[in-house]
Amino acid sequence: MKVLVPVKRVIDYNVKVRVKSDQSGVDLANVKMSMNPFDEISVEEAVRLKEKGAVEEIVVVSIGPQQAQETLRTALAMGADRGILIKTDDNVEPLAVAKILEKVIGEESPELVILGKQAIDDDSNQTGQMLAALLDWPQGTFASEVILEDGKINVTREIDGGLQTLSLQTPAIVTTDLRLNEPRYASLPNIMKAKKKPIDEKSPGDYGVDTAARLSVVKVTEPPVREAGEKVEDVSELVTKLKAKGAI
Amino acid sequence: MAFDAEIRQALIDQVRRFVTEKCIPLENQVGETDEVPQEIVDEMKQLGLFGLAVPEEFGGLGLDMETECLVALELGRTSPAFRSVAGTNIGIGSQALVLFGTPAQKDKWLPGIAAGDLISSFALTEPGAGSDAGSLTTKAIRDGDHYVLNGTKRYITNANKADLFTVMARTAPDVKGPKGVSAFVVERNTPGVSVGQPEKKMGQQGAHVCDVIFENARVPVENLIGEEGEGFKVAMSVLDKGRLHISAVATGMSERLIKEMVTYASERVQGGKPIIDHQLIQALLADSQAETYAARCMIMDAARRRDAGENVTILASSAKLFATEANGKVADRAVQVFGGAGYITDYGIERFYRDARIFRLYEGTSQIQQIIIARELKRAAQADQL
Ligand SMILES: Cc1cc2nc3c(=O)[nH]c(=O)nc-3n(C[C@H](O)[C@H](O)[C@H](O)COP(=O)(O)OP(=O)(O)OC[C@H]3O[C@@H](n4cnc5c(N)ncnc54)[C@H](O)[C@@H]3O)c2cc1C
Numbered sequence: 007m008k009v010l011v012p013v014k015r016v017i018d019y020n021v022k023v024r025v026k027s028d029q030s031g032v033d034l035a036n037v038k039m040s041m042n043p044f045d046e047i048s049v050e051e052a053v054r055l056k057e058k059g060a061v062e063e064i065v066v067v068s069i070g071p072q073q074a075q076e077t078l079r080t081a082l083a084m085g086a087d088r089g090i091l092i093k094t095d096d097n098v099e100p101l102a103v104a105k106i107l108e109k110v111i112g113e114e115s116p117e118l119v120i121l122g123k124q125a126i127d128d129d130s131n132q133t134g135q136m137l138a139a140l141l142d143w144p145q146g147t148f149a150s151e152v153i154l155e156d157g158k159i160n161v162t163r164e165i166d167g168g169l170q171t172l173s174l175q176t177p178a179i180v181t182t183d184l185r186l187n188e189p190r191y192a193s194l195p196n197i198m199k200a201k202k203k204p205i206d207e208k209s210p211g212d213y214g215v216d217t218a219a220r221l222s223v224v225k226v227t228e229p230p231v232r233e234a235g236e237k238v239e240d241v242s243e244l245v246t247k248l249k250a251k252g253a254i
Numbered sequence: 255m256a257f258d259a260e261i262r263q264a265l266i267d268q269v270r271r272f273v274t275e276k277c278i279p280l281e282n283q284v285g286e287t288d289e290v291p292q293e294i295v296d297e298m299k300q301l302g303l304f305g306l307a308v309p310e311e312f313g314g315l316g317l318d319m320e321t322e323c324l325v326a327l328e329l330g331r332t333s334p335a336f337r338s339v340a341g342t343n344i345g346i347g348s349q350a351l352v353l354f355g356t357p358a359q360k361d362k363w364l365p366g367i368a369a370g371d372l373i374s375s376f377a378l379t380e381p382g383a384g385s386d387a388g389s390l391t392t393k394a395i396r397d398g399d400h401y402v403l404n405g406t407k408r409y410i411t412n413a414n415k416a417d418l419f420t421v422m423a424r425t426a427p428d429v430k431g432p433k434g435v436s437a438f439v440v441e442r443n444t445p446g447v448s449v450g451q452p453e454k455k456m457g458q459q460g461a462h463v464c465d466v467i468f469e470n471a472r473v474p475v476e477n478l479i480g481e482e483g484e485g486f487k488v489a490m491s492v493l494d495k496g497r498l499h500i501s502a503v504a505t506g507m508s509e510r511l512i513k514e515m516v517t518y519a520s521e522r523v524q525g526g527k528p529i530i531d532h533q534l535i536q537a538l539l540a541d542s543q544a545e546t547y548a549a550r551c552m553i554m555d556a557a558r559r560r561d562a563g564e565n566v567t568i569l570a571s572s573a574k575l576f577a578t579e580a581n582g583k584v585a586d587r588a589v590q591v592f593g594g595a596g597y598i599t600d601y602g603i604e605r606f607y608r609d610a611r612i613f614r615l616y617e618g619t620s621q622i623q624q625i626i627i628a629r630e631l632k633r634a635a636q637a638d639q640l
Contacts, residue, residue, distance in 0.1 A: 197265055
C-alpha cells in the first residue's frame with residue numbers, strides 16, 4: 007500500500023508567539039519553525055505501518071515556502087521515502103490545500119492519506135474533512151488507533167464521551183489525534199541519509215489551483231491578561247457572587 | 255569535505271531538542287541518583303550519538319571537527335554526565351582507533367563503538383603519572399604473540415562500563431619518557447584486567463571514574479595501535495582533538511548558564527526592580543557573555559582549521575585554556591546572580607558549579623595547556639614562524 011502524508015511547516019510549539027503591532031498576524035521574523043506536531047504523529051504512524059510491512063511507500067507533501075523543504079527532510083529522516091514540495095509564499099487556506107492535495111492524490115494514487123487533525127498555527131481542523139469531501143472518500147478523523155486488516159482500515163476515534171471505531175474501505179482519509187503515538191526522534195544518521203532522498207518541486211499552478219485567499223483576517227490580538235481572582239469565605243458566598251454575575 | 259549546511263543545522267536542532275526534552279528534565283534526578291537512566295542511554299544510542307566521530311563506513315556519522323564541536327556545544331547545555339555516557343566513545347576512547355587503527359582493528363571494534371554497543375575508555379593517567387603522562391610505568395612486555403601488561407591506571411572515565419580500553423603502556427622499560435610508550439586496545443574480559451570501585455567525586459554525578467588494574471594481562475600483538483614506541487604520539491593526537499571537544503562542552507554549559515542567569519535576573523525583584531536592571535548584575539552577565547562568545551569563536555576557528563588540515567596543537571590548547579577558565583568564571587557568576595538560591599541544590603546552579611570544575615583539570619590541566627602553548631610558541635619562534 008502507498009501512503010501519502012501532508013506535512014506543514016509551522017511556528018515551533020515551544021515558541022511563545024507574539025502578535026504583530028498592527029494586529030495583522032503573529033510575528034514570524036527569526037522565529038523557529040518546525041513540523042506541525044500532529045503531522046509528526048501522521049508521519050510516525052505511516053512509518054510504523056511500513057515497519058509492520060503493511061505499507062510499501064510513504065510520500066510526504068508540503069505546501070509552503072522554500073524552507074518547507076526542511077520540514078520534508080525531517081519527515082524523510084523519520085522514514086518517509088520521497089517528498090513533494092509545492093512551493094508558494096502565499097498563505098494557503100485549508101480549502102486550497104485540500105484542492106491541491108486532491109490533484110496530488112490523482113497523480114500518486116495512494117490508498118491511504120494520513121493528515122494531522124489540525125495545524126497548531128491556525129487550528130483550522132478542516133483540511134482532512136474537505137479533502138475527503140472533494141474525493142468522496144471515507145474519513146476517520148481524530149484517530150487514536152489505526153489498524154490495517156483485510157484491506158480495511160479500522161480507525162478508533164476520540165469523540166466526546168468515549169471512543170468510536172470505524173471500519174473504512176480504502177482508499178481513505180485518516181486524521182491523527184495526539185494520543186495515536188509518540189513520534190520518534192529521527193536519528194542523526196537518518197538525518198544525514200535523508201539528504202539523498204528525492205524531493206520533487208512543484209507549484210500550485212502546476213495543479214491548476216488558485217490559492218488566492220477567500221478569507222481575510224480582520225485582526226489578531228493577544229489573549230487577555232488573566233485577572234486576579236477573588237477569595238470567598240464559604241460556599242454560600244460563592245454561590246451568591248456567581249448568581250450576581252449571572253454565571254449561574 | 256565541506257559539510258552540508260542544511261544537514262548540519264538539522265543535526266544541531268535534533269541534538270538540542272533531545273537535550274531540551276529528554277535530558278534537562280532529568281538533571282536533578284541524575285545528580286541525586288548518580289546514574290543516567292538506561293532509557294536515556296538507549297535513546298542516545300538510537301539517536302546515533304555514540305558514533306559522532308566514527309567514519310560512516312563503520313556505522314558512525316564521520317562528522318568533521320566543526321560539526322562535532324557544534325554538536326558538543328549543544329550537548330554541553332545540560333549536566334555533563336549525559337554527554338559523558340557517550341563522551342569516551344565519541345572522543346578519547348575511540349579516536350586512537352579512528353586515527354591510527356589498522357583496517358582489521360577498525361572493522362573489529364568501530365561498528366560496536368559507533369552503535370554504543372561497545373563502550374570504550376582511554377587509560378593514560380596513573381597514580382604516579384598525571385600531567386607528566388610521559389613518565390607512566392605500566393609495562394607491556396612482548397612475549398611471543400602477546401604483550402603482557404602490568405600496572406594501574408587511575409581516574410579512567412567510564413571504566414566501570416567499558417568493554418574496551420585504549421591503554422598507553424611502556425614497551426621499552428629501559429627507555430625513560432614518552433619514547434618507550436606504546437598504545438593498545440585491551441578488551442575488558444581479558445584475564446588479568448580488573449576495574450576498581452567508582453570514585454566519589456565533587457561533581458558530574460552519573461559519570462564515573464575508576465582504577466583499571468592489569469595483572470599479567472595478555473594482549474594479542476594485533477591489538478597494538480600504531481608502531482611500538484608511538485603510543486605517546488597516539489595519545490597526544492587523540493587529546494588534541496579531545497581538547498576542542500571538551501572546550502565546546504564547557505562553552506555549551508556557559509551558554510546554558512547565561513540563559514539561566516538572564517531568566518532569573520529578569521524575574522527576581524530586589525530594590526524595587528528586577529535585578530537585571532542593577533548595573534552590577536549587568537556586569538556579571540556582560541562579562542559572561544563576552545567571554546563565552548570569545549570561547550565559541552576560538553573553538554570554531556580552531557575546528558575549521560583542523561578540518562582544513564592545519565596543525566592545531568597551539569590553537570586547541572589555547573581554546574581549552576580559555577574556554578574552561580571562562581566556564582569556571584561563568585559558573586561562579588551564576589551562583590552570584592542567583593544569590594542564596596545559587597547555593598541551594600533545588601535550583602541546580604550549585605550542581606553546574608561543581609560539574610564545571612573538572613574541565614580545567616582533565617585532558618590536561620590549565621597549567622599544562624599554558625606549558626604547551628609556551629612550548630609551541632618557542633618552537634615557532636625558533637623556526638621563524640611567528
Ligand atoms: C573526573 C575525571 C576523569 C578523568 N578521566 C580520565 C580518563 O578517562 N583517562 C585518563 O587517562 N585520565 C583521566 N583523568 C585524569 C586527568 O587527566 C588527570 O587527573 C589530570 O591530567 C591531572 O593529573 P593529576 O591528577 O595527576 O595531577 P598532577 O599532574 O599531579 O597535577 C597537580 C597540579 O600540579 C600542576 N602541575 C603538574 N605538572 C606541572 C608542571 N610541569 N608545571 C606546572 N604545574 C604543573 C597541575 O596543573 C595541577 O595543578 C580524569 C580525571 C578526573 C578527575
